[in-house]
Amino acid sequence: MNSRERILQAVKASQPEGAALPDLDALAAPRPVDLEGYRKVTESMGSRLLEIRQESEIPALVREYLPGIEQVVAVNPHWYGGDIPAGWQTxxxxxLQQADLAIVKAQLGVAENGALWITEQELQVRVLPFIAQHLAVVLAVEDLVPTMHHAYERIGDQHTGFGVFIAGPSKTADIEQSLVLGAHGAKSLTIFLKV
Incomplete structure (x- = not known):
């Protein structure tokens, strides 16, 4: 027996007893969504959360909270009410290089960390939330889940070509310990929460 075989045999003989895996069902057990907690988490990450009753309120809020925006790409044209570039989906x-604001819909939001799940079905163009200077996301309150465990349960085995969790505006502090917004995506994130 050579030294390699002796080492492998010693490792195999020194293995600990097997243990049962923990029960994770409790993590995905039904529980209420903490809306105020969701607000605190999203705002602590630099997002703006605006509650709306109807989607028709969005254009006025865009003008109020995002003044000076010139080129807007809205997946649903009713969310902007102005001119949207023709052919932006092709x-x-x-x-989309000149897009100042992108307005998209999220499939779900996660209360524990503020993440929003968005697939190419909602985006129509994968690069949209990353190339626009500012991002606005429309989310229905009934699409809020308490934890990532609940989010994965709900997403299940979706067969989409692309999906992304987005939580807050893009930021990094790697460069000389300075916070830089918009380093890898949108400089701001506004969530229109339909209650």
């Missing part, structure tokens, strides 16, 4: 993403 191309390789470079057609």
């Amino acid at each position: 191309g390789d993403g470079r057609q």
Whole structure:
């Protein structure tokens, strides 16, 4: 027996007893969503949460909270009420280089960490939330889940080509210990929460 075999045999002989895996069902057990907690988490990450009753309120709120925005790409044209560039859905993403604001819908939001789950079905162009200067997301309160465990249960085995969790505006503090917003995506995130 060579030294390699002796080492492997010693490792195999020194293995600990097997243990049962913990029961994770309790983590996904039904529980209420803490709306005030969700607000605190999203705002602590730099997002703005605006409650709305109807989606028709969105255009006025865009003008109020995001003044000076010139080019808006809204997946639903009723969310903006102004001119949206024609053909923004076609191309390789470079057609969106001048987008100041993108308005999209989220499939769900996670109360514990403020994450929003968005797939290519909602985006229509994968690069949209990352290339726009500012991002606004429409989310229904009934699509809020308490934890990531609940989110994964709800997402299940969706067969989409692309999906992303977005939590807050893009930021990094790696460069000389300075906080930089918009380093890898949108500089701001506004959530229109339909209650």
